[in-house]
Amino acid sequence: MEIVNMVSKVLWDYILIFGLMGIGILMTIRLKFPQFSRVFPALKKMIIGIIKKEKPEDGKMSPFQALSTSVAAQVGTGNIVGVATAIASGGPGAAFWMLLAAFFGMATIFSEAVLAQKYREEQNGELVGGPAYYMKNGLKSNRLAKFFAITAVIGLGIVGVMVQSNSIAGAVNSAFGVSIIIIAIPLALIVLKILMGGMDSIGKFSEKVVPAMALMYILGSLIIIVFNISNLVPAIKSIFIGAFTPQAIGGGALGITIQQTVRFGLARGLFSNEAGLGSTPHSHAVADTTHPAEQGFIAMIGVFISTFLICLSTVMVNITSGSYNATISASEMAESATVMTQNGFYSIFGNFGAMFLAICLSFFSLTTIVGWYFFAEANVKFLFGSKKSTLTFFKIISVLALSVGTFINPTYIWQLVDLFTGLMALPNIITLFILSREVKEILCDYDRCNKQGFIHWEYAYENIENNKQKHKKLKSGLSTTIIK
Template identity: 40%
Template structure:
């Protein structure tokens, strides 16, 4: 068994290296070109339609959630511990220049995120309970006519979420035990009950929770980070100079930092940018398919909104905290996950910083698990119907407690392999259905964008 687990580890290590980066990055580049670099050309308009519409009331279109609720539900599964831990790890192994490449790949990845959300909305349908459901399994099935591949995707994601829920729960329980000396079983039970109450309210309750929780936890983290950044305000110019300079030139060792070449900066930056916002991974469209929206492209803009919030804002803020405080040269690579806590400790004190990070992790894990359980349910529903999806809901909720106490660790070993089985079919579908995404995008900009331009140019005429 040990040899088998070691073999699985080697296989997943290879898959999640260059092959997966090339697949996701290459897919993003292809879609960016096919869509005419629209995420750059119309970026101000896209931000106006998302950030500018957060407080607006939804239209009367059919759907279960408002566009913002759908976006925050999708964000809940991407904004997490990786934003606090993953960025310092990228800096530790790739140097400050890795952040530049993180920005580049995130901008490119917007096309993939947009495309999967658009297709998720286009091919959504109502289930027996009258709720809108969608995602890669539907556009692979209905768009490509490849039902066996759609079933493969759904089954792989359904099982992957069992492992993912356990890992998330164990991470939280371990952190809480270290910070507050609370037994993992207690943490697991309390979190299981709390999440159970939320998920049994369905997507409507999940949307109501995430639209409040996500802005709150992101806001608190950003405010705290800004305080740390401004306490090191004199370092901000040099931070951005380092990011740009070492994206193209090697950096030598300094303190606990072992040094890094340009290749390492590119590799770690690309990996962080690709994995942080889940562009092309196929999970976001499951949440976005529930939105009350009258055009798929409009909801696709909220997918771009996610990339901006998750990577360009939160991950960048984390990077500035780590680089500006100097903790990236004080902490060895093996302890990179503590860099943010150490940086906060310089301003707020080690005790308060540790408590805050534990509470942040709690909120991040809570929001993530709530949403991925919904994702898993929808896979079970697609495969076996709504009754079986309720059974899987019980399985997922129970997995929270099992994972917290460290049970069934063998399943954890398959997490990355199962995730690869999810990503490959989704990216393949995005590439093959690119023409449909392009037509929908052109339709939006011809019907809505140009119309608004004419209205703004001739306000008096339109008023008459």
């Protein structure tokens, strides 16, 4: 545990904060601040697609299903427990840095999504893609791709599902008094049933459960904020003041430095929305969309939902309800961070509030299990192929890990998750930096098509060298657009 904790601390406290924020700032500037001009038009188009009930081709997901699967993975215990820990350890000002990380993370996740779309492959009639594929096909580095794939399989498909099942077991046991073994068995059966249905089952589950889950939690949070409306303005002030002068909150009793505030805010923000970690591109790669850039815009919506809506809801519940106590030192507060949000809901809803939060946390964790498994499976396919026996074996391993995870010390599992997700992020950040020019060219290609009035267009996903008979080569190195 000491070795794992030490490596994780170095990764998250130093290397990844600078790496993830750096690539986010770089892509924001290079793409000319897409956060302001691209998100809401994409949201409008996606809503129109939902209303029209547009169905994806076989072996693909609709853009909304891909977004739902992505958000399913992004929205988990980190949005409740992780955010509460950030506030407890870094003060209210940590929320400011968490939102800043999300803002720049939107440009990062756009880059991941478009590269995943461009370099995806088809196996047994189904699309598959993700960082390992754009490392192999775009960066031409098999070693880096295999390293990423191995850490993703372990970090998401084994250790990742363990930490989420552990959170479900703890929440249900605490709120309802149900024994762990009774929770573990039906949970394993539910997850196994969803996973055995393949991509189609995962996509349908995500698009139904994720919106309902998010709306339910946000609505409950809004009710708490309304009941404590007199504390809303002071809460907002404490976030901005605490971001730059944390000693001013609580008369200096917190004992928090500006370095701690920034560190906890950025680290938890980056972890909760997963921008740059290399997880969510796996779902965006299989989206049935007309141009990679369009799925990149939709990917940015996922970060907006995860951080600006759900994480911010958790922040405001804790501060306005008084469950966060500014007169208690950070070390003491951090020890009770896991029950902070629960106390916020209890203050308005009583025992029902604690049960409500347990249900929300359980659904958050369940959807994260499904999303993370889907991402891990894409890397199993990369390493071992798409044989049915191989994938079935991995499903069984993942479900067994899920069951065992309900009984393990949560602190140790969280440290393992931090370690492996950190190791995943390193090669992904390097690749995004090297391929950043391609990302910009893809966006330019989209704008060029849009400007010329094309109704439908298709980006050439295949390697240009292998498809000279189908595509002409442009000066930029991109293929010519194909008019359907």
